[in-house]
Amino acid sequence: MASDADPVAVSTMFQNLYKLYKESNNCDLLLLAGDGKRFNTHSFLICAAVPKLRAKIIENSKKGIMKLRVQEVKGRELELVIQFAYLGRCDLDEKDCGAVMELIRAAAYLQIDAMEKHVLRIFENSLNMELALKVHLDKSSNYLKKASPTAEKFVLRHLLDDVPSSISFEDFKALLLDDRLQASHEEKVWVAIQGWIRADPERRAACLVPLLSTLRIGFVEPDFIEKLVEHELVTHNTNALNCIHESITLAQSYHEPTEELLLGQLPxxxxxRIPHVSILAIGGWRTGEEVCAMAEVYDHIANKWTNVASLQLDGPRSYHRAEVIDGIVYVVGGSDKEHSMKTGVKLDLSTFTWRPICSMHHGRCFVSTAVMDGHLYALGGRESSEERLKAAEKYDPKTDTWTKIANTLQCHSDAAAAGLDGKVYLVGGYNGTEVMSCMECYCPETNTWTLLPPMNKPRSGLACIAHRGHLFVFGGFDGTERLSDGERYNPKTRTWTALAPMNIARSTFQIVRVGDIFYAIGGYSQKPVADVEAYDSVADKWYTLSPMLQPTSAMACAAFDNLSFSESVWTQTSRADPSISLRDFLIEYPPFHPEDEPLPEGSLGVHHPNFLEPLPMPWNDLFASESMDVSDDDGVNYEHDEHINEHLFDDSDFSSDHEDD
Structure with missing residues (x-):
């Protein structure tokens, strides 16, 4: 019976062959590169490893010709191809953009699939703007087509952070016009335009007006427009001022669009723009429906929610959690109303399908989760009406296994958790007797929990998120009433700072982050709510956004970066249809902040100064007209079903007297 080959022996054999090649021993095939470089090789190995040359080598050998010219490949690339043929690897300088591009071409031309995949991995891991642009803009070769999608996504995602001064006007404008360009704020587009023009002001000043036409003026704040028209590149340029005025006038017409405007495409x-980051809300409690399996996706650029039926969970689930690891959404724990659930699922974003993962060791309703170093941590929760857990475990996506870790110091149900700087923090919750303010910190290296300074007030059903070296907590239930305020913890000073309150008090809601903006979604406030708010973590301010399609509490939410997913949900076609994607321009949005702007320092127990300072409603002052009715009523019916039976949505509501009812 034949046994498997010993990989060590095979590797040694090919290393010896490569040594013979380097010494030109027993070589019988001369390969000539397109630039004239010569390589003595072993015909049998090149014939086996390079499909494109195989037939020609066999044909020539029958004629006694052991020389072959590879005109399309230069010597530098052919040498690396030969090395890969012998060793299955090549010593490529990953920083040499030209070499990477040419080797991708060579591998594709020579039909060496394994080498093409190998170099594409190198290409993806070492990608920079210079290399990505070269591949993205190269239209002359079909041999780069497998690298083009990766290069295009990189360019669209990072262009505004690193605009090459050498990019041509035509290519720069085309990218700025692309709906898929990642621009958290249009102000970043203007900053990029300034930088490109200043690289060669004499030649590029004339390009200002057509580049200004790429700005989505409808998505900027009035104060930005004031700064724009006063900018040195604009203020004395009549054509530029006219371009801005025309854009403002056109944008204003869409604040209350006519039927005729709604029939055409959006200018x-x-x-x-199509968001690279999507926000997914799944499962939870809904008014009149109880536990559900729903899936709604939020577009934070257009401020729109949409139902995605194909993303619904296989069954109803509430009080569960969602986390993202390496672009994959994981959902664990929760309750189907009858049982605390051990099971978990992960979302295949390419096929819109949920797939099961290994079950946890415990059923966990009101579970808290966090991600740290590629692992998902499931902490505490309630396994039964009488049993709240100290048990904790972590999930390894690579092996699809859960491993028990040290128990928490106290029982935590309906708490919140986050990973920060190599540690996992667990805060608040309910222990079966009281709502807690305590916080514990887990160190994976020592497998130990440590008590840290508590919050300023007890909270269960709260939300927690880590950002810029701090922990942020908001809302929850203190045992008497639901909360709207927040606190921020600084691990370096071990202190808590009070933060601006949300516009509504809520518990069992979710918070996700996109850049410096946090999104508070749904929750419970005497009944399930659909309210969505955005928190500007730099300015310590909250903004009211478009609500969910239905009031929902105890759902799970996740924000993930996947442009292909966004394009499939928010298609280019929908971007041209005002009825689907026209943004409500009377809603105020968080402003643009430079990336290096620090978080407000505040003081212990005191809100950041002026956190309630009113901001002007966007466009009102700039576009005030008699025909425009600006009112507080946004036309949304916030009156939910008044006949819903009261349910007890927070774990801390399940006190013994409630359970006896």
């Missing part, structure tokens, strides 16, 4: 100035 650039008011067409939202």
């Amino acid at each position: 650039t100035v008011v067409r939202p």
